[in-house]
Amino acid sequence: MRVRFRGIDVRETVLFRGPAGWGEFGPFPEYAEAEAAKWLAAGLGSAWEGWPEPVREHVEVNATVPAVSPERVADVLAGFDGCRTAKVKVAERGQSVDDDVARVAEVRALLGPSAHIRVDANAAWTVDQAREALGRLSAYGLQYAEQPCAEVSELAQLRLLLARDGVDVPIAADESVRKADDPIKVAREGAADLVVVKVAPLGGVSSALAIVAECGLPAVVSSAIDSSVGIAAGVALAAALPELDYACGLGTVGLLSADVAESPLVPRDGVISVADARAVVAATEQPGLAGHELTGERRDWWLDRLARCHALL
Numbered sequence: 001m002r003v004r005f006r007g008i009d010v011r012e013t014v015l016f017r018g019p020a021g022w023g024e025f026g027p028f029p030e031y032a033e034a035e036a037a038k039w040l041a042a043g044l045g046s047a048w049e050g051w052p053e054p055v056r057e058h059v060e061v062n063a064t065v066p067a068v069s070p071e072r073v074a075d076v077l078a079g080f081d082g083c084r085t086a087k088v089k090v091a092e093r094g095q096s097v098d099d100d101v102a103r104v105a106e107v108r109a110l111l112g113p114s115a116h117i118r119v120d121a122n123a124a125w126t127v128d129q130a131r132e133a134l135g136r137l138s139a140y141g142l143q144y145a146e147q148p149c150a151e152v153s154e155l156a157q158l159r160l161l162l163a164r165d166g167v168d169v170p171i172a173a174d175e176s177v178r179k180a181d182d183p184i185k186v187a188r189e190g191a192a193d194l195v196v197v198k199v200a201p202l203g204g205v206s207s208a209l210a211i212v213a214e215c216g217l218p219a220v221v222s223s224a225i226d227s228s229v230g231i232a233a234g235v236a237l238a239a240a241l242p243e244l245d246y247a248c249g250l251g252t253v254g255l256l257s258a259d260v261a262e263s264p265l266v267p268r269d270g271v272i273s274v275a276d277a278r279a280v281v282a283a284t285e286q287p288g289l290a291g292h293e294l295t296g297e298r299r300d301w302w303l304d305r306l307a308r309c310h311a312l313l
């Protein structure tokens with residue numbers, strides 16, 4: 001990683017090639033097999049089945065700003081060419097709301113008043129903490145807050161509190177969709193204004209499309225910090241959604257210090273082209289792999305994990 005993100009500095013993943021092109025399997029190391037198996041289903045879907053027809057040629061992308069100090073924000077944003085929306089990580093362990101305010105203020109100062117800023121707390125706040133933090137952060141203008149609290153009931157409660165107090169911050173559900181036994185519950189219970197969907201944890205492009213349709217809420221497609229191969233699947237999902245009103249969190253190859261593709265799928269002028277994404281999975285080789293292959297114990301660990309997850313499918 002170019003910048004530490006969700007507590008990791010190194011990103012490992014598995015790539016394989018099937019009749020439809022390349023697929024990726026990169027569940028985070030701490031994920032248990034049942035959860036990781038969905039990531040395998042998604043990778044196999046890309047490599048063996050391919051994707052639905054796109055309904056757009058480009059996907060608008062957001063910059064992703066990890067929980068860095070304000071001095072580092074400009075350098076992070078420089079990795080997201082032309083992006084007019086930024087997602088800022090907040091509520092990082094060991095940091096305070098003052099740190100979040102300082103980071104969001106710096107993003108607003110650098111991107112100007114017309115940019116969209118959203119924050120992602122990764123379920124770290126209680127309802128009261130979220131109410132207080134979002135009250136302060138809303139002064140900078142927020143497009144939405146992603147997963148401020150862990151439970152669906154807490155999100156529902158927070159929405160009511162924000163409405164009561166006139167704090168205009170819509171709520172987006174991420175973990176309540178991708179880590180839930182029932183990914184539709186958050187929509188059914190009126191606990192979110194929009195849903196964030198990721199191809200790998202939801203088991204593939206088709207199943208993510210079905211979940212969005214069933215939720216009946218606006219959707220934002222986001223990455224799983226994949227290589228360009230996994231990002232291409234995210235672009236395929238975003239390209240196939242009947243409606244797409246928000247920039248997608250698919251610019252994260254810019255957070256990696258190396259990538260597998262000959263032309264890494266990073267945003268140019270704020271978008272990723274759907275044709276470029278298709279070219280990445282159709283390529284015969286991923287030349288960026290050279291010099292980055294895992295060997296020895298790490299390689300064996302991944303191959304063993306792959307086999308255990310495959311047995312669950």
Ligand SMILES: O=C(O)CCC(=O)C1=CC=C[C@@H](O)[C@@H]1C(=O)O
Pocket residue numbers: 006062063064087120122174222223224225248249250252
């Ligand atoms: O949505 C984005 O801008 C980038 C992707 C992103 O933030 C995430 C990817 C993978 C794991 C997560 O911790 C994180 C998220 O919570 O959305």
Ligand SMILES: [Mg+2]
Pocket residue numbers: 120122146147174175196
């Ligand atoms: Mg999130």
